[in-house]
Amino acid sequence: xxxxxxxxxxxxxxxxxxxxxxxxxxxxxxxxxxxxxxxxxxxxxxxxxxxxxxxxxxxxxxxxxxxxxxxxxxxxxxxxxxxxxxxxxxxxxxxxxxxxxxxxxxxxxxxxxxxxxxxxxxxxxxxxxxxxxxxxxxxxxxxxxxxxxxxxxxxxxxxxxxxxxxxxxxxxxxxxxxxxxxxxxxxxxxxxxxxxxxxxxxxxxxxxxxxxxxxxxxxxxxxxxxxxxxxxxxxxxxxxxxxxxxxxxxxxxxxxxxxxxxxxxxxxxxxxxxxxxxxxxxxxxxxxxxxxxxxxxxxxxxxxxxxxxxxxxxxxxxxxxxxxxxxxxxxxxxxxxxxxxxxxxxxxxxxxxxxxxxxxxxxxxxxxxxxxxxxxxxxxxxxxxxxxxxxxxxxxxxxxxxxxxxxxxxxxxxxxxxxxxxxxxxxxxxxxxxxxxxxxxxxxxxxxxxxxxxxxxxxxxxxx
Numbered sequence: 288x289x290x291x292x293x294x295x296x297x298x299x300x301x302x303x304x305x306x307x308x309x310x311x312x313x314x315x316x317x318x319x320x321x322x323x324x325x326x327x328x329x330x331x332x333x334x335x336x337x338x339x340x341x342x343x344x345x346x347x348x349x350x351x352x353x354x355x356x357x358x359x360x361x362x363x364x365x366x367x368x369x370x371x372x373x374x375x376x377x378x379x380x381x382x383x384x385x386x387x388x389x390x391x392x393x394x395x396x397x398x399x400x401x402x403x404x405x406x407x408x409x410x411x412x413x414x415x416x417x418x419x420x421x422x423x424x425x426x427x428x429x430x431x432x433x434x435x436x437x438x439x440x441x442x443x444x445x446x447x448x449x450x451x452x453x454x455x456x457x458x459x460x461x462x463x464x465x466x467x468x469x470x471x472x473x474x475x476x477x478x479x480x481x482x483x484x485x486x487x488x489x490x491x492x493x494x495x496x497x498x499x500x501x502x503x504x505x506x507x508x509x510x511x512x513x514x515x516x517x518x519x520x521x522x523x524x525x526x527x528x529x530x531x532x533x534x535x536x537x538x539x540x541x542x543x544x545x546x547x548x549x550x551x552x553x554x555x556x557x558x559x560x561x562x563x564x565x566x567x568x569x570x571x572x573x574x575x576x577x578x579x580x581x582x583x584x585x586x587x588x589x590x591x592x593x594x595x596x597x598x599x600x601x602x603x604x605x606x607x608x609x610x611x612x613x614x615x616x617x618x619x620x621x622x623x624x625x626x627x628x629x630x631x632x633x634x635x636x637x638x639x640x641x642x643x644x645x646x647x648x649x650x651x652x653x654x655x656x657x658x659x660x661x662x663x664x665x666x667x668x669x670x671x672x673x674x675x676x677x678x679x680x681x682x683x684x685x686x687x688x689x690x691x692x693x694x695x696x697x698x699x700x701x702x703x704x705x706x707x708x709x710x711x712x713x714x715x716x717x718x719x720x721x722x723x724x725x726x727x728x729x730x731x732x733x734x735x736x737x738x739x740x741x742x743x744x745x746x747x748x749x750x751x
Contacts, residue, residue, distance in 0.1 A: 309339045316351055324354045333360065337367030345375040352376050362391035370403040377404060382415050389416045394477055406455050413448060414459070417479055436519050437512035439549070440533045440542035446473040447499060449482055454495035460487065470529040473540055474499045481509060481532055481540040509534055512541060520549050525647055596731030600738050607742040610749070616683055617691070617745050620675065621738075624696050627671055628737040629730050632703035635660050636729050639711045653712055657705060664704030665697065672696035687748055695744040699737040706732050 308331065315324040328336055328351075336355065340348040348368075355361040365373060365388055377385050377400070389397050389412065397416075401409040431437025445463070447456050456472065463469070472490050474483035483503030493502045509532045510519050523531055523546060530545045604611070611618050639656070642648030648656065676693035679685070707729050 308335065309342060312339060312351060316354070321354055324351075325356050328355045329357075329360060333363035334367050336364045340364070341369050341372055345372055348372050349376050349379050353380070358387050359391045362388045362396075365400065366392065366396050373400060373403050377412070378408065382412070385412050386416050406452075407458060410451065410455055410459055413451075417446065417448070417475070431512055434516050435512065436510045436514040436516065436531075436533050436544055437541075439516055439519070440512075440544050441548065442542045444473060444532075444540070444543045445469050445471070446475050446479075446540055449474045449476055449498065449500035449503070451499050452495065453490060453493040453497050453499065453502070456490060456499060457495075460490070470545065471532075471543075472499070472503070473532055473543070474503045475540055478537075479540060480538040481507060481534050483507070484532065507532070510544070511536070516549075519544055523549055592728050593731045596728075596735055600735050603735070603738050603742070607746065610742060610746050614688065614745065614749055616679070616685065616688055617742075620679060620692055621741065623675060624692070624699055624741050625734050625737050627696065628699040628703040629733050631664055631667055631700045632707035632729060632733040634707075635664065635704045636707035636711065639708050643711055643715060650712065650716070653709075657708055660704040660708045661701060665701045668697035668700030671700065691745050691748040694748075695741040698744065699740050702736050702740060703733040706736060 311327065312324065315327065340351055343351065349372075352361065352364065355364055365376065368376065377388075380388075389400070392400065401413060404412070445460065447459060451459075460469070460472075469487070471484050471486055473481060474485070476482050483500065483505050484507060485499075485503040489502065508522065508526055508528065510522065512533055512535055519531060522528075523544070528546070530543045532540055533542045533544060535541050638660075639648065672693035672695075675696050676689040679692050680689040710729050710732070
């Protein structure tokens with residue numbers, strides 16, 4: 288019975304205690320004793336404060352709520368307020384204050400708080416919270432290396448939570464101040480990880496009540512912040528995109544790269560490839576911007592490679608001196624066979640280097656491409672070999688010479704395609720630029736193999 292009496296006394300005094308707390312809070316607020324009021328509220332339990340504030344009118348409760356400190360304590364009080372009081376408090380306070388409160392809540396608590404607001408207000412706070420939790424742009428610019436996706440991207444993007452409806456997303460788009468770089472809608476989860484993407488057209492045509500997660504494309508084409516700019520340019524060109532999302536190591540959306548950002552890069556990459564294929568090795572297309580010694584320094588390494596290769600060709604010719612001396616007509620047609628082989632190899636090399644640069648050709652395509660290019664060059668070689676055989680017969684009426692020229696032309700052009708196609712793959716596997724292999728180096732190899740092939744066929748044909 289004693290216990291029952293004690294419990295009864297406790298329950299009877301609970302309401303007066305709460306009443307006294309409420310009177311003390313009002314009295315301190317009325318006197319403007321903000322410091323004392325904050326100290327008092329910091330010592331009370333969040334549930335008790337919320338119970339007191341729920342007993343006041345909404346405007347009065349909001350004034351008292353502003354005195355609660357620290358933010359984590361105020362956030363706990365906010366979750367315990369009635370829905371009408373939550374709505375009024377979040378509507379009256381500044382956006383940055385509301386974001387600070389949301390940061391102090393768990394994911395589930397944050398959802399519950401935002402659900403009590405109107406859709407437009409909830410979206411504004413949600414976007415502000417997402418923006419506040421993104422990595423700072425200044426830090427990104429410092430961290431990302433030059434020539435990577437991170438250094439090229441822009442952060443003015445349209446990113447919305449996957450739980451938002453299409454109707455709410457359209458309102459957000461309409462309220463945006465700038466639409467210049469908005470090509471796609473990016474969809475993120477609660478942690479701001481990229482989960483989907485769709486065009487604005489798809490957004491407008493979707494059912495208003497559907498959530499973004501229900502109709503956005505989840506199979507994403509994206510790049511990492513450290514992806515080289517050349518690869519990004521190749522992906523945008525291959526997939527014909529207007530923009531490419533950029534994510535960090537955690538999969539969080541940090542920006543996008545638009546086609547406008549990459550036009551100059553694509554031109555620079557293509558210019559660089561062309562210059563390397565020509566054996567110049569410089570990305571500066573205007574030679575007037577370079578000194579004589581700069582041009583000399585960029586061209587000499589490639590020409591030295593070709594020079595050494597042609598010395599080897601000369602040594603090969605010297606080894607077949609007897610063959611050339613016996614059938615003098617072979618020397619007459621030698622430049623034609625070697626020249627046509629080099630031209631055919633240059634065509635193949637240009638196709639392969641461009642495919643590797645754009646990303647349309649990969650290592651897995653090697654054998655398929657080798658067979659294809661060999662077949663094409665075999666047909667070309669047979670055609671030009673036949674033409675050369677006919678021309679040589681008209682000039683010299685020598686059946687054996689015509690047969691030699693036809694066979695050697697066919698084989699030389701066929702081999703040139705295999706060499707010109709294989710070298711870029713080999714250089715890429717070594718980590719070097721494939722465009723280097725399509726320049727003088729490839730031509731030197733083609734001439735070397737072509738010379739050996741031409742003179743070897745002649746040797747066995749004439750049995751010298």
